[in-house]
Amino acid sequence: MSVICEMAAPFVANSAVEGGQVARVFRGHAESCLKCQARHAAMARTARELEAMSKETLVGPLDLEWRVMSALEGDLAVARSWRTPIAVTAAILSMAAAVLIWRLRPRTQ
Amino acid sequence: MDKAQVERDRERELIARAQAGDRAAFGVLVREHGNEVYTLARRLVGDPHLAADVAQETLIRAWRALPNFRGDAALSTWLHRITVNTAWTQRKRARRHSGPPLDDFLEVAAPIGSDHPEVAGETLELRGRLRQALDALPEAQRRVVVLKDVYGWSHAEIAEAMGISVSAAKVRLHRARARLARHLEGSA
Numbered sequence: 001m002s003v004i005c006e007m008a009a010p011f012v013a014n015s016a017v018e019g020g021q022v023a024r025v026f027r028g029h030a031e032s033c034l035k036c037q038a039r040h041a042a043m044a045r046t047a048r049e050l051e052a053m054s055k056e057t058l059v060g061p062l063d064l065e066w067r068v069m070s071a072l073e074g075d076l077a078v079a080r081s082w083r084t085p086i087a088v089t090a091a092i093l094s095m096a097a098a099v100l101i102w103r104l105r106p107r108t109q
Numbered sequence: 110m111d112k113a114q115v116e117r118d119r120e121r122e123l124i125a126r127a128q129a130g131d132r133a134a135f136g137v138l139v140r141e142h143g144n145e146v147y148t149l150a151r152r153l154v155g156d157p158h159l160a161a162d163v164a165q166e167t168l169i170r171a172w173r174a175l176p177n178f179r180g181d182a183a184l185s186t187w188l189h190r191i192t193v194n195t196a197w198t199q200r201k202r203a204r205r206h207s208g209p210p211l212d213d214f215l216e217v218a219a220p221i222g223s224d225h226p227e228v229a230g231e232t233l234e235l236r237g238r239l240r241q242a243l244d245a246l247p248e249a250q251r252r253v254v255v256l257k258d259v260y261g262w263s264h265a266e267i268a269e270a271m272g273i274s275v276s277a278a279k280v281r282l283h284r285a286r287a288r289l290a291r292h293l294e295g296s297a
Contacts, residue, residue, distance in 0.1 A: 013286035014269045017258060049239050050258040053152075054181045060147030061161045068168040072132060 004029050006034055012036050016043035017050075120184060132192050138184070139168050145185060146192050152255045153196040155244045167195045189260065193252075193270045200248065226235070242292040250285035257263055 008026035015022045015082075022030040022040075030036040061067070120141075126134035143164065150163035170191050178187055243251055252271065256262040262270075268278040 007270045009290060010287035013290045014283060017286060039290055039294065042293060043286065045235070045241060046289065046293060047258060049236055049283050050254070051260045051261075052263070053236070053239075056148070057144045058148040060144045060164055062160065064143045064147065064164055064168075065136060067165050068143075068172075069132065071165070071169050072135075072172055076239055096188055 002033075002035075005033060005039075008033075009039065012018055012040050013043045016040045017047040121180065124175070124178065124180070124184060127172075128178070135172055142185060142188055143168065146188055149189055149192045149255075149260070150196055152220075152243070152259065153193065153252055154200050156249070159199060161193065163196045163199045166199060167192045170195060190270065193256070196252075197271070221296055238293060239289075242289050245292055246288060250281050250288065253278060253281045254285045254289065 004026070010031055011023040011026050012030055014020075021027060022036075026036075026094065030040065095108075120138075123134045123137055127138060146167050147160055147164040150167065151157060151160035154160050154163060167188065171188055173193070178184070243254065246254065249271075253267055256267050256270070257264070264275050264278045264282075267282075268275045271278065273281075
């Protein structure tokens, strides 16, 4: 494969996907190069398949609805992003309380 | 009144009820759009487990943002936008989940319009390679290709969603398509 083929590759791919002509600077080469023509044909087919993928729907986790609705119900309503900060804050407050209790403990002379 | 109009009216009513705080109505919307949200998430992040988390987080965010939904765009379009934003933040959080997906074939229905077994087999094979090629793309490039070539977003919409300029979006697409072509040639 020539260096020109490699340089032309994005333009060939774009032309195959969008249906227009290859950019002028590479048009002459692409029209005479079998490799680029094969790439054009393959990319055009790929584009059709990519488009067809939009009509495909994958099956998500069966418990997705349950997970969402439970999260909205209350106990899990705390967004995941808040869990860590809340846990860290609780740990710090607990330690502070422990230190305070230790300092204020009744001492015997 | 045609069937599509009836469906749209029904969805509009469900949205209005959900906006008023009716969780059961929102549950119906989750059931109807959940797989679609998961599909986009799966294509954007690659990893099925992370995609499930993205779908969950997207739908929770959607519930919270629902009062602001004015209905200018279709609900699915609005959900797609939230999915893209959520995928972006979740992916940054979970870089460690980067294993190549293996179970796509099991999840996907047979290709449309393929009554002949040979054609169906060939299409499935190409689609399998295509998914591998997509998964092999760098994250930012995959995102652009999926949004543009699969979901038909404009360059401007992609640029806005990804926080980049329109020309940067075009360049990424340019590179991604070339890379995809090379990967497919290599795996043929």
